[in-house]
Amino acid sequence: MPPSEKIKVGVLGATGTVGQRFIQLLSTHPYFVLHSLGASARSAGQTYSSVTRWKLSSPMPEIVRDMMVHECRPDVGGFDECGVVFSGLDHDVAGEIEESFRSSEIPIFSNAKNHRRDPLVPLIVPLVNSSHLSIIPQQQSLLGLKKGFILCNANCSTTGVVVPLAALEKSFGPLKTVMITTLQAISGAGYPGVSSMDIMDNVVPFIGGEEEKIEWETLKILGGIKQVEHQNQNQNQNLKNGKNETKLEFDYHQENKLKISAQCNRVPVLDGHLSCVSVEFSQNVKPTLKEIENAFKNYTSEAQELNVPSSPKRSIILHENQDRPQPRLDRDLENGACVSVGRIRECGVLDFKFICLVDNVRLGAATSSVMNAEIAVEKGYVR
Numbered sequence: 001m002p003p004s005e006k007i008k009v010g011v012l013g014a015t016g017t018v019g020q021r022f023i024q025l026l027s028t029h030p031y032f033v034l035h036s037l038g039a040s041a042r043s044a045g046q047t048y049s050s051v052t053r054w055k056l057s058s059p060m061p062e063i064v065r066d067m068m069v070h071e072c073r074p075d076v077g078g079f080d081e082c083g084v085v086f087s088g089l090d091h092d093v094a095g096e097i098e099e100s101f102r103s104s105e106i107p108i109f110s111n112a113k114n115h116r117r118d119p120l121v122p123l124i125v126p127l128v129n130s131s132h133l134s135i136i137p138q139q140q141s142l143l144g145l146k147k148g149f150i151l152c153n154a155n156c157s158t159t160g161v162v163v164p165l166a167a168l169e170k171s172f173g174p175l176k177t178v179m180i181t182t183l184q185a186i187s188g189a190g191y192p193g194v195s196s197m198d199i200m201d202n203v204v205p206f207i208g209g210e211e212e213k214i215e216w217e218t219l220k221i222l223g224g225i226k227q228v229e230h231q232n233q234n235q236n237q238n239l240k241n242g243k244n245e246t247k248l249e250f251d252y253h254q255e256n257k258l259k260i261s262a263q264c265n266r267v268p269v270l271d272g273h274l275s276c277v278s279v280e281f282s283q284n285v286k287p288t289l290k291e292i293e294n295a296f297k298n299y300t301s302e303a304q305e306l307n308v309p310s311s312p313k314r315s316i317i318l319h320e321n322q323d324r325p326q327p328r329l330d331r332d333l334e335n336g337a338c339v340s341v342g343r344i345r346e347c348g349v350l351d352f353k354f355i356c357l358v359d360n361v362r363l364g365a366a367t368s369s370v371m372n373a374e375i376a377v378e379k380g381y382v383r
């Protein structure tokens with residue numbers, strides 16, 4: 001259900017690649033209304049249209065053209081009046097800025113990598129693990145906060161891969177081994193990103209830190225949250241209460257010891273990260289090709305069940321043509337909010353292999369953040 005009154009929202013890094021998608025998605029949103037924009041000191045104090053190199057094919061929304069861009073501080077520019085602030089900040093600065101907003105009781109939905117490993121911060125791909133929102137009250141109580149929290153969405157390539165992997169685990173139980181090779185678009189590196197001299201007529205077989213992120217983020221996202229008994233630090237109180245404390249912890253898929261290896265490449269594509277994925281199941285009786293196709297086709301997420309505004313009708317679109325999915329042809333499906341899957345076939349080394357595609361700036365970044373916020377509103381975490 002939409003909130004009775006639209007919630008004021010802010011965007012940090014509003015001028016950047018991800019920031020521009022935020023602006024586009026939020027300019028006509030049924031739950032949220034754009035209230036505050038932030039970027040670097042280079043842009044602060046000027047209007048949005050004068051400092052932004054707008055790179056989307058749709059025009060810059062009228063409502064932001066004359067809005068003032070502010071420094072990314074919770075005490076300026078009306079950020080303290082926002083119920084939600086989205087962050088598309090460069091990771092060099094995102095860590096401290098996002099913490100300062102959280103301390104000021106402002107919920108932050110971040111695209112940056114800085115807090116993804118934090119044991120109190122949920123790392124949520126909204127088509128997979130929105131149940132991890134349940135860690136937020138613990139984050140707030142340990143930090144003495146009432147409304148503020150940080151919630152991260154995943155690396156763009158991770159996002160594209162975990163949706164089909166979640167569909168396989170939902171139907172056939174834990175995976176044992178996953179091998180991933182990515183072909184990543186240049187917009188993934190922000191603007192201006194990789195030099196044209198480096199990427200034209202070329203493939204660059206290195207993206208700093210990306211392989212490690214895919215490998216551990218997948219474990220946090222696909223793993224569950226477990227309740228762990230901790231000994232109460234205050235022994236007297238412990239004796240008085242006669243019980244230990246229960247805390248929530250991410251299990252990082254440890255129980256099933258999922259092994260993942262990723263290799264990442266930058267290719268001359270504007271938007272859309274493609275991945276070649278091979279998987280091995282834990283169960284002895286392997287599913288058939290038809291069963292795998294059905295697992296992808298029938299996969300639904302909580303975002304779909306809640307029917308939040310940014311949720312796709314289909315989380316996974318299965319392509320039958322042998323030469324699909326392709327970034328240029330398929331990245332716009334479901335307004336960039338789904339994952340395309342195709343070329344499912346048996347693998348001579350592991351069990352099966354397939355290709356998947358995600359729009360790195362939409363589901364891989366801004367759309368996931370907005371969908372996470374919609375789910376958080378629906379579940380009462382944003383007040």
Ligand SMILES: NC(=O)C1=CN([C@@H]2O[C@H](COP(=O)(O)OP(=O)(O)OC[C@H]3O[C@@H](n4cnc5c(N)ncnc54)[C@H](OP(=O)(O)O)[C@@H]3O)[C@@H](O)[C@H]2O)C=CC1
Pocket residue numbers: 012013014015016017018019038039040041042043044072087088089090091093094111112113154155156187188189190191192360361364365
């Ligand atoms: N592009 C993608 O596909 C994805 C990106 N991400 C992550 O999202 C974040 C944004 O990426 P992207 O949009 O590509 O990057 P861009 O380089 O395009 O944009 C960076 C933004 O950060 C702002 N900024 C830079 N320095 C400062 C500072 N010192 N203080 C305040 N603001 C600052 C910039 O403002 P100004 O214009 O004033 O310089 C700009 O708005 C990154 O953390 C990235 O890793 C995550 C998933 C996918």
Ligand SMILES: N[C@@H](CC(=O)OP(=O)(O)O)C(=O)O
Pocket residue numbers: 091111112113154155156184185187188189207210213360
């Ligand atoms: N590194 C990704 C984009 C990105 O910014 O990732 P992260 O949010 O994990 O730092 C790419 O180049 O395609």
